[in-house]
Every structure is written in structure tokens, then in C-alpha cells.
Amino acid sequence: MRKAYNNASKIFKVLILAAMLRVSGAYAQSSIPAYLDDSKPVKERVEDALKRMTLQEKIAMIHAQSKFSSPGVKHLGIPENWTTDGPHGIRPEVLWDEWSQAGWTNDSCMAFPALTCLAATWNKDMAMLYGKSLGEEARYRNKNILLGPGINIYRSPLNGRNFEYMGEDPFLSSKMVVPYIKGVQQNGVAACVKHFALNNSEGNRNTVNVNVDDRTLYEIYLPAFKAAVEEGGAWAIMGSYNLYKGQHCCHNEYLLNNILKKEWGFEGVVISDWGGVHDTRQAIFNGLDMEFGSWTNGLSQGKSNAYDSYYLADPYIKLINSGEVGTKELDDKVRRILRLSFLTTMNKNRPFGSFATKEHALAARTIAEEGIVLLKNQGSVLPINLNRTKRIAVIGENAIKMMTVGGGSSSLKAEYEISPLDGIRKRVGTQAEVVYARGYVGDTTGNYNGVNTGQNLADKRSASELMTEAINVAKKADVVIYIGGLNKSDHQDAEGADRESLNLPYNQDQLIAQLAKANKNLVVVNISGNAVAMPWVNQVPAIMQGWFLGSEAGNALAAVLVGDVNPSGKLTFTFPVKLTDNGAHALNAFPGTKDEVTYKEGIYVGYRWADKHNIKPLFAFGHGLSYTTFQYGKVTADKKAMSSSDKITFSVNVKNTGLRDGEDVVQLYISDLKSSLPRPIKELKGFEKVFLKAGEQKTVTFTIDKAALSFFEPTKHEWVAEPGNFEALIGASSAAIKTKTAFTLN
Structure with a gap:
């Protein structure tokens, strides 16, 4: 029986091969084309495929055909390239030419903790687990380019996108990004490391030209990208929106050609950020390989297909046909994209991936637990002793608000999200009564790009009524757990806009101060991807940095609060007492004007600035306590x-x-x-x-x-x-x- 099965299998393979040869026009040849022969080196396969492509096919390959995809080569059997956000989970499907949801019912992903949390584990094994798990989810959804991780340096605590990055130190970011990349790419999915480079604020990000000296560039802002290329072997890099040396970074001669491709020997694909391309000639000659997202509001240019009017589409063909430019640069771009295809969609050993599994839930929870940072713990408040606790008061909007929706391109449609309140109630069970009070009303919305949380957070009570209720609940409890901080609203932790203040929004500072007076056993859990001011720090015995923790947020927080997990996270950026304790703000160099910003602090970023000026931080870089000593x-x-x-x-x-x-x-x-x-x-x-x-x-x-x-x-x-x-x-x-x-x- 087995022999007959093997013979049938061989006959089937021969028939398939014959069909492939027919399609390629090579039926009479004695061997398959070199580009289909996976026993040959990738470079040889790339050259063979390249010589079989028409000019139109080459041009089509270097720009988008939809919001998130670009063409392959149909007659050669080379599949399309499909990108996906993002660094924390796989974005839900959207319509071909719109940001609106496609309405799929099977694209709800596992939400992993934000990269600030991953970096706070200071554990390279966790970075590998994160990348592997995320790569499996991307592969299952048949994406071959993951738009992440983000590794821009934390220069100011007001940068709205800091929660997507790995902190203020280039060495730490370098060591954490490499295993993340390898974990993703072992699934046949390219990691697209972003945003290269100097994208350190969100305000005016499309127009601001960054002035920075070479030493600062190389010592602070480039090392993590260099490690991603030389040690991580990243297959793709995304350019940033801002300008440097007067050129947009998505087609920047100095960054892309001189540094990335010549100095570092990058063989991968440079992908534009969505809408980050501004000039055809610069895009041709200055290192960009694939253009995505220009005119991302669909087809409003009045063309039958706006994608043909991209800078690297019809305008490029016209320059070639007129003889104004040659095809040398075009062939280099296509070579790089073909290489990526052979490493991903054309790789016969590419695994199948998996999606929103129990294993991924466990990975998300483990990373979250390891990344939570215990900032302060005086007395015996933490861990909470359930044998001596009858009533726990949980206070704060962030105890119930979903955090996986919103914040920009990292917004997710999660399979589930366990809130801190639900996680605490589940863990405590019948051992103690858990009472909740809102305390304040912040952001009651729950919709981003058509993904709706389904939560109704509307509350018509006044701020004073909410505060009075919270104080009364706190007075009657044995322990109070305040869960507040920032959220994913504009001007908080969100893409596209920077924070307006270091202080907590929604009058939380006053509320926390009043709760500290009402109950001496107060734990403040700050949910954020950024440092915040803590004017009440000396009044509160226990403080925890909770990050945005993904699907398993509530379970992870509860496990640390009651001591099932001993906290081991460490800060990856400095918490300043006040904004001017940060170098960029001390020198009035953030965010700059609409057109210019100068990094006056130079190499003295984060703890480097605090050391130089003998400034005592609120909480130092690398700080994190434990329940042991x-x-x-x-x-x-x-x-x-x-x-x-x-x-x-x-x-x-x-x-x-x-x-x-x-x-x-x-x-x-x-x-x-x-x-x-x-x-x-x-x-x-x-x-x-x-x-x-x-x-x-x-x-x-x-x-x-x-x-x-x-x-x-x-x-x-x-x-x-x-x-x-x-x-x-x-x-x-x-x-x-x-x-x-x-x-x-x-």
C-alpha cells in the first residue's frame, strides 16, 4: 500500500511540474526555470526572474495596488506582496481602496503588549517569543511583510508614539530588536523595521526637517537600526515621514544610499511610510524601493486608478520612455523585492502559522507579566495578601476601558481583551469583595477605523460626584487599587499628535491625592507608554507601571498585584520630576517649529542628560523593584x-x-x-x-x-x-x- 501511495505521489508531482513548465512557456526544456529551482542560490533565481519581466511588470511591482498590497508577477507565478500593521498584533482586513473595515468575521487577532512593555522585560528570550508569535499570526493571515517593530529613540516624554518603541537607550533597543526580527522572519514573514530615521515626535511629522550632528546620529539614533540590519538580518526597512538634510527620509540620499545600503550593506527592501513619498526623481535615485499609501483616502485624485499615478508608477515610466532616466535603479529595486519574495511567499519551507491560539495568549500574558514595573513599594501594601483582605476597591477609568482599539496604526481588532477590573475579580474570586468606582471620565469613545469596542462608557455624573463616590468607596476598603494614566486618545499615547503636558489628564492628580488621604493602603497603577508627572509620589506607598498590556492585560496585572508573579520589569526610559529635567525640553528643543527642529541636547538623551547635570529623576532608567531583595x-x-x-x-x-x-x-x-x-x-x-x-x-x-x-x-x-x-x-x-x-x- 505504501509503495503504491509513493508511486502515485511521484506521478502527481510530475504532472504538477509539467503544468508549471507549460505555463512558463518552457515545456520543451529539460529542467525548470532557474527562478523556480529552490536548489539554486537566491541571487541566481532573482536574476533569472528579473530577465523574464517586462518594464510594466517591474514598475507595477515597486508601488502599491491597494491600501496594503503590491503586485507580484502573474505570468511567472510570483505572488503579490501583502503588508500588515503592526508591531503589537495583526491589523484587521480593510477594503481594497479604503481604511474602512472589510467586514471579515475571522480576523480578530491576539493583542500583544506594546513594545514599551516588551523592552521593559529586558529579556531577549521574551523578544524572540514575541517575534515568533507575531510572525505566526501574520503568516496564518498570509501576510509576508509585517510593518514593525518600531525602534525610534525616546527623546521626549511628550512624543505620542513612544508606546510603540523600545525606550531611550540605543544599546538596549539594539539587543531587544534582533531576536524580535529573527522570531518574525523564521515564519517566512519579513520584519519591516521602522521608522528610519529621526522620527522622534508626531507633531508636524510630515513637514519638519531634523537638524542633528553626525555624532549624535551615529551614537544615539542609528545603532538599533544598524543592529536590525547587520545582526537581525531584517528583510525590510520603512522610511520615516520627516525630513533630514532637507530631504524626506523615504527618499533620502544620505540615510538610505550612503548609510543603509553602502555602509551597512543592506540587501532588503526600503518601503515608504504610507504617504511618505513626495518626489519621483528623488524616489528613483535616493534609495526607496517600494511606494505605499500616497493618496490613502482612496481614489480622490479623479483617476480611474490612483495607484497608477503614484510617484513610482506612470511618472517613472514616462521618464524612462523619454530617455531622461535609465532602468539601472529600477532593476535594483525589483531585485530587492524579488529577493524578499523568494524568502517569503516563494519559500517552499515557509510554515503555515497559527492565529489567536492559547499558545499566543500564554505568550502575551508571560511578556506582560515580565514587563510590568514595580516603581515603589513601601510597607506591606504589595503584594496584596488575600488572607488578610476582605474588601478591595478598584478605582479609575482605565480599569475598564479597552486599550487595544485606537492610538493609530497599531490599533487592533482583538479576539478578546481582559480588563484590569475583570482580571482582578477573576483572580480574587470569593476570597475578597471587589468594589468598583469610576473616579473620573476621560475618553468614552471606542471606535477606530470602524473597529468598535462595544463599550458604553458614557457617564453623565459631574466630576465632583465621581470623586466623592470614589473617596467613599476607598474609605471602606482594606486596599485601594487606582488604575488610571493615559489612553489612546489624540494628544496622549497615539500616533499623529504629541502630548500637551507631562501631567495626567482628566484631573487625575487631584483624585489620587484625595484617595491617598482616604486610605493609606493605596496602589497606583499607571497605564501608559510614556512617563508622567507624579506630584503625589510621596503620598502613595505603592506605584506600578502597567503599560498597554494587550489581550491578557487584566490577568497579567492581577497576577503581579497579588504576588502570583514577582515583578521583574525595568524602566527603559527616565521618568523626570518635571518636563525641564529632560534635555530636549530644558533647551526648548521639542517639538520645534512646523519646519525645523534641532536636537540641541546632542548625545545627552535620557539618563545621559540626568547624569551630566546631576538631576535626580523621579524614577531612573533601568529602575524596577521586586517582592524580594x-x-x-x-x-x-x-x-x-x-x-x-x-x-x-x-x-x-x-x-x-x-x-x-x-x-x-x-x-x-x-x-x-x-x-x-x-x-x-x-x-x-x-x-x-x-x-x-x-x-x-x-x-x-x-x-x-x-x-x-x-x-x-x-x-x-x-x-x-x-x-x-x-x-x-x-x-x-x-x-x-x-x-x-x-x-x-x-
């Missing part, structure tokens, strides 16, 4: 001096001195004690998340080479490690250095 031994080096071709290893013993198992993130900073150019007091150059049982101790090691000691020398346009004295500093945050040792670079 950790003790650091003395750091040692395997040598006191190293050469420029050498490496040096530092070791430190870390012990869990508490009663609970837990994880800590051991952080290595390097300080250059004397340099020809000004340098930050210290810079992150290593980190390791270590799990320790109660009473257990482990030795953590870091090995560095001269790259960790280098700075970018703009006059030489190269990285330089100057001989001299350095210090290695080991800490639990940038402001909690536990031990240090000196060494020399000869």
Missing part, C-alpha cells in the same frame, strides 16, 4: 588592561537575600574617564536577566571589546576607542550603581 558582590575583571584587539570579562556575584524567588536585571555601564571629546558619564553596554530562588546566588559575567569603549569621531567618520582609563559599573539601574572596577585600554 538582591545583594551584589564586588565586581572583578579578568585583567586590568586590554589591547584594542582584546576583550575583557567582568564578573559579579548576585544573591537573592529575600524570601521569594525572583529575577533581577544586572546592568553594566562603561565610563570613559578621559576623552578628547565630551562623553556621557556612563553608558549601558551590557545587561543580563537572572533568576534566583530565595537564598540562591549566581555569578553574572559580561564580556566586552573595544566597541563598548568607542565613540563616533565625526571628523574621521569612524568609531574610535581611545587608549586610557575606564570604569566598569554594575548596577540595578542607572542611578543604583552597586560596584565598579577600573581598567585600562592600551
Whole structure:
């Protein structure tokens, strides 16, 4: 029976091959075309396919045919390319030429935590899990380009899109983005890393020209993108909306040709942000490969098909036919897109993926739990002891408001979303009574691009009535959990607009202060992707940073609040006491004018600025507490001096001195004690998340080479490690250095 089945299978394969040869016009040939032969190198297959394409087919391939797709090559059997938002989950299907929903009933995805939360895990394994899970969801929906991750640097706490990024430090972002990319791409889905580059504010993002010196560009704003290309092997990069050196970044000679493709050797596809292209000639010559999203309101240009009027469509053909431009640049663009196709849709070993599964729910919850940051915990408020607690008051709109809908292109149609209130009630069960009070009314809407939460959050009571109710509920409770912060509304955590203030909206600061007076056992959970001011910080015993946690938000928060999970997240950006404690704002350099912004603070971003000016932050970069305690031994080096071709290893013993198992993130900073150019007091150059049982101790090691000691020398346009004295500093945050040792670079 098995032999007969195998013979039948062979006959079937022969028939299929014969059909393929007929379609390609190569029936009489003794072998299949090279581009269909997956035993041949990808470059050879690309060249074979390229020579079989007409000019019209090449032009069609380099621009969109719908909101989210571009053509393949029908007569060669090369499929279309289908992109999808976004970095936190797979966007629902929309109509061909509109943003409106397509009305599918099977496109509800798993919502993963925002990338601020992922980065706050400081765990490269979590980044791999995230990318793998998200890639599986994209693959299941037959998307071959995922528009993410975002890795722009957190320059100001007012940037509305910070929640989509990985924080203020280029080293941390670099180390977290690489496994994310590899996880996505192992599913035959290209990660499209964005937004390249200098997209560090949302206001005026389409018109502002960013002025930044080369050293700052290379040391702060490029390293994560470089790691994405050279270490992550990203198959696609998305240009940003803003300008740099007077050119829009989607067709920017310096960024795309000089740096990305020449210096870094990027072989992938440069994709425009939607509507980010402005000039045909610049798009031809300055490094752009695929144009998406111009005229994204559909067909309002009055053409029968607006896509044929894209900058890289008919206008390009006219220039070629008139002899004004050649086809060298066109062929390079098509080569890159064909390469992407052979790595994704034309890859016979591409897995099938999976969608909104229990496994993905577990991944989302695990990442959320690891990313939650315990900022403050005085006394015995946290974890909540259910054996001694009879009544828990949950207060705040964010305890009930869905956060997966809204905020821009990362908005999702989630399979489900467990609210913090529901998660707490589910976990507490009958062990304690859980009472809810609204406290304030913020954003009652729940609709974005036709995805509706179905929530009715309307409340006609006055602010004073809501506050009075909340205070009365708080007075009668054993523990109060306030869940507030920001939401996905415009001018909060949302694409397209920046925040207007560091303070919490909707009069929450006054409400929290009153709750602190009403009940000494108050926990404030801040849901946001940004730092916020906390004028009540000294009145509140326990504070937690909750992020936007996705489908499993409520379950994850509840697990940490009651101690099922010991918090281990660490901040990836500095919480300033006031806005002017941030360098960009201290120098009045954010957001700039409509047309210009200058990064006056230079390399002194985040903790680098705080260190330089001896500013004590509200909460430092790398800060995060645990329900246990950790003790650091003395750091040692395997040598006191190293050469420029050498490496040096530092070791430190870390012990869990508490009663609970837990994880800590051991952080290595390097300080250059004397340099020809000004340098930050210290810079992150290593980190390791270590799990320790109660009473257990482990030795953590870091090995560095001269790259960790280098700075970018703009006059030489190269990285330089100057001989001299350095210090290695080991800490639990940038402001909690536990031990240090000196060494020399000869």
C-alpha cells in the first residue's frame, strides 16, 4: 500500500511540474526555470526572474495596488506582496481602496503588549517569543511583510508614539530588536523595521526637517537600526515621514544610499511610510524601493486608478520612455523585492502559522507579566495578601476601558481583551469583595477605523460626584487599587499628535491625592507608554507601571498585584520630576517649529542628560523593584588592561537575600574617564536577566571589546576607542550603581 501511495505521489508531482513548465512557456526544456529551482542560490533565481519581466511588470511591482498590497508577477507565478500593521498584533482586513473595515468575521487577532512593555522585560528570550508569535499570526493571515517593530529613540516624554518603541537607550533597543526580527522572519514573514530615521515626535511629522550632528546620529539614533540590519538580518526597512538634510527620509540620499545600503550593506527592501513619498526623481535615485499609501483616502485624485499615478508608477515610466532616466535603479529595486519574495511567499519551507491560539495568549500574558514595573513599594501594601483582605476597591477609568482599539496604526481588532477590573475579580474570586468606582471620565469613545469596542462608557455624573463616590468607596476598603494614566486618545499615547503636558489628564492628580488621604493602603497603577508627572509620589506607598498590556492585560496585572508573579520589569526610559529635567525640553528643543527642529541636547538623551547635570529623576532608567531583595558582590575583571584587539570579562556575584524567588536585571555601564571629546558619564553596554530562588546566588559575567569603549569621531567618520582609563559599573539601574572596577585600554 505504501509503495503504491509513493508511486502515485511521484506521478502527481510530475504532472504538477509539467503544468508549471507549460505555463512558463518552457515545456520543451529539460529542467525548470532557474527562478523556480529552490536548489539554486537566491541571487541566481532573482536574476533569472528579473530577465523574464517586462518594464510594466517591474514598475507595477515597486508601488502599491491597494491600501496594503503590491503586485507580484502573474505570468511567472510570483505572488503579490501583502503588508500588515503592526508591531503589537495583526491589523484587521480593510477594503481594497479604503481604511474602512472589510467586514471579515475571522480576523480578530491576539493583542500583544506594546513594545514599551516588551523592552521593559529586558529579556531577549521574551523578544524572540514575541517575534515568533507575531510572525505566526501574520503568516496564518498570509501576510509576508509585517510593518514593525518600531525602534525610534525616546527623546521626549511628550512624543505620542513612544508606546510603540523600545525606550531611550540605543544599546538596549539594539539587543531587544534582533531576536524580535529573527522570531518574525523564521515564519517566512519579513520584519519591516521602522521608522528610519529621526522620527522622534508626531507633531508636524510630515513637514519638519531634523537638524542633528553626525555624532549624535551615529551614537544615539542609528545603532538599533544598524543592529536590525547587520545582526537581525531584517528583510525590510520603512522610511520615516520627516525630513533630514532637507530631504524626506523615504527618499533620502544620505540615510538610505550612503548609510543603509553602502555602509551597512543592506540587501532588503526600503518601503515608504504610507504617504511618505513626495518626489519621483528623488524616489528613483535616493534609495526607496517600494511606494505605499500616497493618496490613502482612496481614489480622490479623479483617476480611474490612483495607484497608477503614484510617484513610482506612470511618472517613472514616462521618464524612462523619454530617455531622461535609465532602468539601472529600477532593476535594483525589483531585485530587492524579488529577493524578499523568494524568502517569503516563494519559500517552499515557509510554515503555515497559527492565529489567536492559547499558545499566543500564554505568550502575551508571560511578556506582560515580565514587563510590568514595580516603581515603589513601601510597607506591606504589595503584594496584596488575600488572607488578610476582605474588601478591595478598584478605582479609575482605565480599569475598564479597552486599550487595544485606537492610538493609530497599531490599533487592533482583538479576539478578546481582559480588563484590569475583570482580571482582578477573576483572580480574587470569593476570597475578597471587589468594589468598583469610576473616579473620573476621560475618553468614552471606542471606535477606530470602524473597529468598535462595544463599550458604553458614557457617564453623565459631574466630576465632583465621581470623586466623592470614589473617596467613599476607598474609605471602606482594606486596599485601594487606582488604575488610571493615559489612553489612546489624540494628544496622549497615539500616533499623529504629541502630548500637551507631562501631567495626567482628566484631573487625575487631584483624585489620587484625595484617595491617598482616604486610605493609606493605596496602589497606583499607571497605564501608559510614556512617563508622567507624579506630584503625589510621596503620598502613595505603592506605584506600578502597567503599560498597554494587550489581550491578557487584566490577568497579567492581577497576577503581579497579588504576588502570583514577582515583578521583574525595568524602566527603559527616565521618568523626570518635571518636563525641564529632560534635555530636549530644558533647551526648548521639542517639538520645534512646523519646519525645523534641532536636537540641541546632542548625545545627552535620557539618563545621559540626568547624569551630566546631576538631576535626580523621579524614577531612573533601568529602575524596577521586586517582592524580594538582591545583594551584589564586588565586581572583578579578568585583567586590568586590554589591547584594542582584546576583550575583557567582568564578573559579579548576585544573591537573592529575600524570601521569594525572583529575577533581577544586572546592568553594566562603561565610563570613559578621559576623552578628547565630551562623553556621557556612563553608558549601558551590557545587561543580563537572572533568576534566583530565595537564598540562591549566581555569578553574572559580561564580556566586552573595544566597541563598548568607542565613540563616533565625526571628523574621521569612524568609531574610535581611545587608549586610557575606564570604569566598569554594575548596577540595578542607572542611578543604583552597586560596584565598579577600573581598567585600562592600551
